[in-house]
Amino acid sequence: MNRLRKLTILADAAKYDASCASSGSVKRDSSGGRGVGSTTGMGICHSYAPDGRCISLLKLLLTNFCIYECSYCINRASSNVQRARFSVEEVVDLTLDFYKRNYIEGLFLSSGIIRSADYTMEQLVRVARCLRETHDFRGYIHLKTIPDASPALIEQAGLYADRLSINIELPSVHSLARFAPEKSLLTIRKSMGQVREHIDEAKESRHRRRRRRAAASTFHYSPAGQSTQMIVGADDSTDSDILSLSHNLYRTYDMRRVYYSAFSPIPDAAQTLPARPPPLLREHRLYQADWLLRFYGFGIGEIVETDRSGTGMLDLDVDPKLAWALRHRDLFPVNVNRAPLETLLRVPGIGAIGAGRIVQARQFSSLRFKDLAKCGLSTGKIAPFVETADHHPSLTVLEDQDLKQRFMRGASPQLTLFS
Template structure:
C-alpha cells in the first residue's frame, strides 16, 4: 500500500475528531534555529472543507487497527473498514512536506490501539520526538494520548507536544459502559488529572525560571460524542462544566454523532441534527465567557437546548424580568446577558460609555443587529414599546423555519468556528 492510499484511509479515520486548533501555545519561529516552523497566537486555518470545518493541522491516525470495540467508532475492532498503518518516517515526511508548502500549521496525531497502550503510545511519541529533535520542527503538534499508557510516555508526549488530549468520548459512565466497554470514566479522568498536574507544575516552574521545561503549553482538551445515546444537554453541559473546573481544560469539543461506514446496530440510524452540536457550542461559550451557570442554560422541565433559537435568547425569553437593560448604565455582566451582544461588543460599549451616551446609530456603527437587540435594550433614544417584551410572539419572531436545520441544509449555520 503506498502513502497516498494510507493517507486516504488514515485521514478518513481521523475526521471524527473535531479539534483542529493550533492556537494558544508558546510563540516560536525558526529565524535563528535553522529548523522550520513557527506558531501564532490565534492559529491559522489553512483551508476549509465543505462540512464547514477548518483544516489547520494534518489530522491523521498512525494506524486504524484497534483492539477496542467502541461502537460509535469507525475504527472499532468489529468494523469492516479498510485498515492501514503508517511508519513513523512516513508521518514525519508527510508533515514536513505539507508544512513546507504552507498547507498546515502542524500535526494532530492519534492512533488506534495496536497490541497494547504502551506500544501504541511509544510510536506516537516517537513521531513527535523525531519532528522536534531530528528536523528542528517548530510548528504545532497535538498528540492524542491513551489513558492506559505508562505515565512516563505521557510525560514525554507533553514534552514534545503543544497540546495533548484524551477523549472523554461520552458524557456519562453508563453511556461508556454501553458503547465503549473497554473504556472507563475513572481511568480517563485520572489520566486527565495527571496531565493537569504536569501542566500546572510546568507553569509554576517557568514562573521561577524561563529555562524550566515546557509541558503541553497549549493545554489539554477533550471531545464528547453527542446524540449516540439519549443523554440530555443538561447532563452534557454539566459534565463539560465539571471538566473545565476540575481539569482546567482549554476546550471541550462536541461532535454530533454522524453515520459511519459499517455502523454498529446498537447505534441510532439517524444522525442528531447538526444544529444540536451548534447549540452546545453556543452554550459552552456562555459558560466560559458570559458568566452563565449550567442550570440557567437548561431547566428541569427543558433539559435539552432549544434547537430553534440560541441558548442566550432562550434564557432571555424565560427571564424577561431582567429586561430591558440600559446600555448606558447597566453593569458589564448584565450587558453580557443581552441577546445579540457579544463579549467584544460589550467591552466596546463599556469603553465608549466613558466618552458618550449610547444611541441606536452607535450600535449600527459597531455592527450590532438592531432587530435582535431592540426588544431587550434601552438607549438614549430607544425604550422597547409596551408590547415588546410582553409579546407572546417574541419567540416566533426569532425562531428560524425548522426545515433550515436539516442535515443537508445548504443555509449557512453561522456560529462559532472551531479555530480561534
C-alpha cells in the same frame, strides 16, 4: 500499499475528531534552527473543507487497526473498513512536506490501539520526538493520548507536543460501559489529572524563573494545554448532563476546550447506535451554551431548566441566551447607558466585544440607538431588549407571544439537515 492510498484511509479515519486548533502555544520560530516552523500563539486555518471545518493541522491516524470495540467509531475492531498503517518516518515526512508548502500549521496525530496501549503510545511519541529532535521542527504538534498508557509515556508526550488530548468520549459511566466497553472512566480521569499536574509544574517552573527565585531550569509541557471530546447523541444523556460534565472537566483539569461531536453517520455502523444521527444543531447549541458558562457568567441551571417542566434539553429553535431572555422578559429592556457590563453580556445580540465597545463609547456621550450599530451590533436583534434615550421598545413587543417566532424566521436551513 502506497503513500497516497494510506493517506486516503488514515485521513478519512481521523476526520471524526473535531479539534483542529493550533492556537495558544508558546511563541517560537525557526531562526537559528536546522528546520522549519513557527507558532505565533494565534492559530492559522490553512483551508476549509466544504463541511465548514477549518483545516489547520494534518489530522491523521497512525493506524486504524484497533482492538477496541467502541460502537460509535468507524475504526472499531469489528468494522469492515479498510485498514492501513503508516510508519513513523512516513508521518514525519508527510508533515514536513505539507508544512513546507504552507498547507498546514502542524500535525494532529491519533491512533487506533494496536497490541497494547503502551506500544501504541510509544509509536505516537516516536513521531513527535523525530519531528522535534531529528528535524528540529518548530511547528504545532497535537498528540492524542491513550488513557491506558503508562505515566512515563504520558510524561514524554507532553515534552514534545503543544497540546495533549484525552477523549472523555461519553457523558456517563453507564454509556461508556455500553458503547466503549474497553475504556474506563477511571483511567481516563487519572490520565487527565496527570497531564494537568505536568502542565502546572511546567508553568510553575517558568513563574519561579520570572520571579528570579531559582536559577535556570524551566521547561514546557503541553504549553497549549489539554482538551477533550464528547460524542453527542449516541446515548440518551441530556444537554444538562453533558454541560454539567463539561463544567466539571473545565474546573478539575483546567481544560482549554471540551469539543462536542454529534455522532455522524458512518459506513458499516454498529447495531447499538440510534438509527439516525442527532440534528447537527444540537451540537451547535451545546457550543453556545458552553460559551455562556465560561465567558458570560451564566450558571447551568439558568441555561437548561432542569427543575420545572424541564427536559434538561436546550431549545433547538433559538440560541440559549435568547431562550433565557425570553423566559425572563421582566428583566428587559436593559438601559445600555447605565447597565453594568455583566448585565449587557446577558442581552441577546450583545457579545463580549460589543459589550466592551458600549462601555467604552458611553464614557464620551450618551449613546443613541443608531450608535449601537457603530458598535458592531445588529440593531434588529437587540431592539426588543435594550433602551436608549431615543428608543423604548413598547411593552407589547416584550409581552408578545410571537417574539420567539420572529427570531426563528432567520434560522439557517443548513443546520437542520437531519432534523
